[in-house]
Amino acid sequence: MHFTIKMMAACAALACAGAAFAQSGQTVKIAMIEGLSGPMGPVGTNQLKSWQYVAEHLNAAENPAGIKFEVVPMDSKSSPQEALNLLKSAVDQGIRYVAQGNGSNVGVPLSDAVGKSNERNPGKEVVYINYAAVDPALTNEKCNYWHFRFDADLTSFMKDQKDIHKVYLVNQNYSHGHQVAKYFKEGIERNRPDVKIVGEDYVALGQVKDFAPYVAKIKAAGADTLVTGSWGQDFTLLVKAMNDAGLAIPIYAYYAGVTGTPTALSQGKIAEVYQIAYNHSNYTGRMGELTKGFKAQYNDDFYTFSVYNGLVALSDAMAKTKSTDPVKVAKALEGLRFEGFNGETQIRATDHQSQLGMWISKWQKIDAKNSYNLENTGYTFAPVKYLEPYIASTPTSCQMKRPS
Missing domain, CATH: 3.40.50.2300 (Response regulator)
Structure with a gap:
């Protein structure tokens, strides 16, 4: 009887062990x-x-x-x-x-x-x-x-940049682009009421091939800073149009390191580009x-x-x-x-x-400290400042419905 109980206990233990590692290799x-x-x-x-x-x-x-x-x-x-x-x-x-x-x-x-x-x-x-x-x-x-x-999550990151006075917003015409503009305007009004938004445009996602008209509007408005949440082809073509027009004002962006954009940046004279993101190019x-x-x-x-x-x-x-x-x-x-x-x-x-914490990183030539070569351009996004998660975190109004 004792032997049987011990055998049953041993089998149960083996079964539990099997269950514990059932997913390994799955x-x-x-x-x-x-x-x-x-x-x-x-x-x-x-x-x-x-x-x-x-x-x-x-x-x-x-x-x-x-x-x-x-x-x-x-x-x-x-x-x-x-x-x-x-x-x-x-x-x-x-x-x-x-x-x-x-x-x-x-x-x-x-x-x-x-x-x-x-x-x-x-x-x-x-x-x-x-x-x-x-x-x-x-x-x-x-x-x-x-x-x-x-x-x-989206956050504000420009309140300490004293050289910003006249901002032009260019964003993609869908929910993300509108939210970037909304959050930026709210943050600037709260933290830098001296900053003036001199223009705002929304572009159809992935549809615009020529950004020259948008760049002409940015120049005509006298903007000293461009803010954009655009990414991919839309951001790359915007940078190329800025290069062609000789417009080299600072850019503040979320997705400047995404495919194609570093190459476009390296081909012009836009020296000041800041990226706000959860990472940068030079992790160890x-x-x-x-x-x-x-x-x-x-x-x-x-x-x-x-x-x-x-x-x-x-x-x-x-x-x-x-x-x-x-x-x-x-x-x-x-x-x-x-x-x-x-x-x-x-x-x-x-x-x-x-x-997540957030990094502010700056576009610069690679050096001994920041050597990652983005798109083989000789440039990189080097970390400037880290915002701890408790600083970057935003409040939520979520009233989540959970399954019973």
């Missing part, structure tokens, strides 16, 4: 629903490579669950409707994690569709990993339990290793560090729950603290916004 698919073709295709393609590279190179500490992440590319062509069709396809294929970032015009409806799909299909829940769509609505009035944002340590390894493999720049945080957080949550079930993983992600690329990072439980 493959988890992540559907990357992104614009991989069209005007913004080069950015999406870079980020696809980023997801795949990081997934392949996570070490044991970064991947405590021992998961093999397989990133499945799905080209939305930057279309919201196509993205929703691809979400349905991913669910039908049994994929339970989706990633998207380029464009809140896609991110907002995708988040809503994920929530509705999960309500209609219990047992087929999906977690949405948002690595770049920064519309504040996603973590405020349109917050969704199944959505987790690993990019930073682990992120320096990944950045250099990515460059060696693809001859391209790794700049979407939120991909790293997304994968590390997923593995950490899976290790804690001993499961890859998205229902359990989503619960574990709420309030999760993990070691991100800027040190300890937390996913705020109230709205699922990662609490």
Whole structure:
């Protein structure tokens, strides 16, 4: 009898041990629903490579669950409707994690569709990993339990720049562009009421080929500073038009290091360019290793560090729950603290916004201290100032509806 009980206890212990490590070596698919073709295709393609590279190179500490992440590319062509069709396809294929970032015009409806799909299909829940769509609505009035944002929230960063007097705003004509303008105007009015906004334009996302008319308006307005939240082709073509017109006023931007823009900057005389982002070009340590390894493999720049945080957080949550079930993983992600690329990072439980510090970095020629060569231009974004997460954090009005 005692022997039987001991055998049963031993078997139970083995079963528990098996359950604890059931996910080790398991493959988890992540559907990357992104614009991989069209005007913004080069950015999406870079980020696809980023997801795949990081997934392949996570070490044991970064991947405590021992998961093999397989990133499945799905080209939305930057279309919201196509993205929703691809979400349905991913669910039908049994994929339970989706990633998207380029464009809140896609991110907002995708988040809503994920929530509705999960309500209609219990047992087929999906977690949405948002690595770049920064519309504040996603973590405020349109917050969704199944959505987790690993990019930073918008913040103000120009109050201490005393040379700014006349600002021109150029942004893309969708939710993100309007939010950049809104937040900037609110911040400047509060912190620098002496600054005058002398002009404001919105451009159709990925549609404008000639930015010369916009540059002419900036010059005519007498602006001494340009502020933009634009990215990809739109920012690159704007810089090229500034170069052609000989307009070399300072630029303050969120995405100056994104594919194509560093090359355009290096071909002109715009010396003062500041980028506000959760990272910069010259990390050392682990992120320096990944950045250099990515460059060696693809001859391209790794700049979407939120991909790293997304994968590390997923593995950490899976290790804690001993499961890859998205229902359990989503619960574990709420309030999760993990070691991100800027040190300890937390996913705020109230709205699922990662609490990230922010870097102000400046465009300059590479030197001994800042040697990372962006797009092989001989230039880099060197760190100037770091804003701790508690400073960069923004409040939330999210009233999240959680599943019962």
